[in-house]
Amino acid sequence: MSTDLDTDTAAAHAIFQSYDGMEGLSADTIALPAQPRPTVWRAFFFQIYSGLLVAVTIALAATWLSQQYRSPVMLFALPFGMTFHFLHEDGRCVPGIEFSSKAVLRVGVALLEARITATQILELGGMPIATVLGGIISTIALGAFVARRLGLSRSFGVLSGGAVGICGASAALAIASVLPRTVESERDTILTVVTVTVLSTIAMIAYPLFVTAIGLDHIHAGIFLGGTIHDVAQVVGAGYLISPQTGDVATYVKLLRVTMLLPVVFTIAFVVSRRAKVGQSSAKVRLPLFLVGFAVLVALNSLGLLPKVASDAANEVSRWSLVTAIAALGMKTSFKDLAAVGWRPIALMVLETVWIAAVTLIAVMFAY
Template sequence: MAKPTYLAAAWRGSGAGVLLAGCSPGSLRRIWPGLAIGVVIALAASFVATAYGGPLLLYALFFGLAFHFLAHDPVCLPGIEFCSKTLLRIGIAMLGARITLEQVSSLGAGPLLIVAGAVVSTILFGVALAALFGRPSAEGLLSGGAVGICGASAALAISALLPRTRENEHFTLLTVVGVTSMSTLAMIAYPLLAAWAGLDATQAGIFIGGAIHDVAQVVGAGYLMSSHTGDVATVVKLTRVACLLPVIVVASALYRRSGDTAGTDSAKRPPLMPLFLAGFLCLMLANSLHLVPAAAASAMNSASRACLVIAIATLGVKTSFQALASLGWRPVLMLAAETVWIALLVLAAIKFAL
């Protein structure tokens, strides 16, 4: 008899419906079409994975790519955005219930130094590439921060520091599309690269968490390999996400000192510390102190997997390789070079320093 899928387990015992119950009727009507698309794609992927074997998250991604034509549908878009952003962050936050401080400390100082070095060097590399290609240094900061920290979220956070010009908005869009597309490719390729390089489960988690841009694809790639690799990759990635705070603070201070933030609206700036990171850390701390009952931790784990499968499906719906190709070769080459840089740097550090 086939094993229960992540989605079935989540809907039966995790209280996943509480999230929808907390939405107002108007909000629920607005997000329902896109949410239903994500759920249907995730259920189809879950059925195929259960019946025929194979990676559930990868099936969800590929099935989502086939429905890219719905990405700009005004009826479906609110729910797709809800799944790929809000539901994703809820799923990531609930992952904290399965990770403890003991696991984090077991990684040692080495991975933390790798993360810090990768973030700083990738941002500096991006600024250097911008100068080489004759682009503004702000574009190097934006692309390097997006690749080095947490993909589209970092791009949007850093863009809030820049003047509100059409050029900056265009480059922000390019960066968001670029890092999402490259993270999608990395989610598929990096587990294979980790296996080819002979990395063990912990090293593979450090590599995936340290080299892939977006949180969702890190989680997807990590758990494609094993639960342990996924846990390590999540911890390493969220350590990179935490680097957003000091980077934003330093960049803001530099731009304000130079007078380059004219035209920005501070009221619209995103929070320096993402709420889902705070939620993840709180749950991890509670779990470390044995304050989370085993049944609750199991339910949150199932709900987290369900949220992540749906989020991966809708991220696939949103991904457009044609849009990436149409935005020019120099910025795309910058993003690609930064992606290769951080991957090779992390891989070399793992092989020769750990």
């Protein structure tokens, strides 16, 4: 059974049987003195601290640069991580990088919903909810359908469609964590995060100009922006660029899309589990623990049982966890791997972005 410390290319990392591999030493040639048996937690920390420390350091650097240059933090964390890809090739950092890209990722996703309540969603009314549901479902379906026609895997279509339809990089990471693992899984996740972040940044600049040009009022503009732009930060920036009212509406609509991450990821996990166990009479669906935490936080916040200080702390931990996981995923991917994928995945995500924008615009102009 694999763990959060297992590398996805274990055969290529036999050298890690000795932690002295980074220094060019071999367990066969160096006789280490006997050491007292450490506790389980101490041994675990010794395994992960090097790689985890590198991932956190990259996250700190990326966050500082994003604040200085007012750019999405993911656009810094990913390429920075990829420049340290050699650390995932050999050395004692490998277990910590694997831990950061898996366990830390799930912590970040689980804490993502600490800011959302059921009341906020219900206040939007029926039509925005229907618009969001239609946009998400149709975008994921479009991705799965077109991906096969472009010679891509259906998993990539679901991954990219979910990222575009729900909440960008965060959705990509959450969905990737429950999809079947293949040789291309890590590369596909990185490519999706990079592309969806770039498209979201472009939308943040272009969409406010577009809704102003076609004459949408503040409420309808907010629904369009919240229903189409991929990442939460870009939605907030685009909405408040027009007016405070537009910003408020856009934020709530976007939070509704983020809420859909729970049922979407659970559905994908259910389908994957059922397909993996076809023909087994004792097939059971295991609910990922991070989804349980995801749902519990929404319930607690909706009932008013989650203090604001706890909610703010959870959001901060979630943000840092996701950036750290992105840095780790970057270290697991090389520029050569990304260059090899060609134009088809990017074309698919552009099509998905145009699709959800068209669906939302039609709903805004004709259904409200």
